[in-house]
Amino acid sequence: ANFAANVAQAELQPADGSPAQAGFAAADAAFTGLFAAELALNLFANWWRPFASDAWSVFDLVVVAVSLLALGLDGVPGLSFLRLIRTFRVLRLFGRLPAFRQIFRALTSAIQPVANAFTFLFVVCAIFAIVGCTLFGPADPDHFLTFSFAFFTMFQICTGDGWASQIARPLFQHFQPSGAVDPVAAVFFVLFVILVGWTLLSVVVAVLLENFIQASWAEREETERETKRARVGKSVAIGPLDPLLLKMVHYRSTEDLHKLTLLVFEAMDVLGTGYVEYGTMRDGLRALHLDPPIMLSAEDFQILTCNGLLCGSQGEMSFES
Structure with missing residues (x-):
């Protein structure tokens, strides 16, 4: 508004x-x-x-x-x-708008590579401007009298704004009163149009497009990572050991998972017997200070041990179980 x-x-x-x-x-x-x-x-x-x-x-x-x-x-x-x-x-x-923010970040990330491409383009235009001053300054002072005039003329040619009818053909008439094409002027302007107008400007656009695509993918990956972190942070504990499993879900390999599981078992096996029963497992899980804390009940222990099938005769469970 x-x-x-x-x-x-x-x-x-x-x-x-x-x-x-x-x-x-x-x-x-x-x-x-x-x-x-x-x-x-x-x-x-x-x-x-x-x-x-x-x-x-x-x-x-x-x-x-x-x-x-x-x-x-x-x-x-x-x-x-x-x-x-x-x-x-x-x-x-x-x-505030994600689409606009993505475009803005893509443009800002492309500043350096695009600036490098524009620097090369500037140098090429400057070289042609110096050559144009030498070749066409006396013949066309309106466009090639000084370097600044010639450089702006090169910029005009880059845009395609009347360069043939307003700049090139009057020079043909000056150097070739018979109406023939002047070879020096023709080679100069055609070479500049092919090199700068058709090639280098396309390179600048390609560099900008490449960096825009890379920034778009980076933005999308960052959004996906934030979404995943939010989902993990908002996960609701359904099973009795879910708070513990959420902490262990970021393992890097099977060996890493085995070590994490062994550390948890050793934390519950405070007596070092190699076995845990309901009481020691309940106290050991409570001592881990998880958020939310695990309040293991006897019914939960029965479910975890498949109604005691994974336990020994005294109701104890080993690490292998």
Whole structure:
């Protein structure tokens, strides 16, 4: 709604003092107040380190602070640029909507490789700009008089904006009044279009796409890991030993599981006899201090031992059982 109001204000351009301008000012003050209240709640709920460690929360703080400053200094001349920063409040959606957050993270993760590709592209354009100044500067000073002119011309050619009709063909007419194609100019422009317009720009897009896919997979894997951790944390203990099994479920191998089971048995076998009965097993499980604690009943012990089939004549159970 705030972004739509900014768009409408930029489109209508209401005059100062008009009812429309007053309405937009009131809407902006209302949105600023809502954002400030939300920021205060976030700051109160995540004081202080969690708030400061979250980049989106810091971004909210900067935007809201600038909005409040622009609102309080509305009559001061020369501070109109503060109003421009308020339009960036729509970027707060990137931190709240998963789809936008995924795109934003993919773009930020691709900054370095894309910057490397753009650096190479810049160097190639600079080389062609220097060559263009030397070859075509006297003939076409509007496009190749200086390096800056020539570099911008190379950028124009990259976009495909009238480079043949406005730049290349007038040079053909200058060097070949008969109307023939000038070979030097033709090789220069065709080589640049093939190398930069068709190849290097595609490389930049490919690098961005590759990093976007990798970031998307990383985001998906992180979401799946968080979901699994949440499911494990919210698991409800149904069986008598479920709290213990939830602790042992992250074993790395069968040997690791065997060692964990042996450690639990030794914790219950406090006398070191190699056997546990109902009483020692109940006390040993209670001494593990699990959450929730295991309160083993006689009925549970009967179920675990298959009604005593896994026990000896005295009701004891060995580690092998």
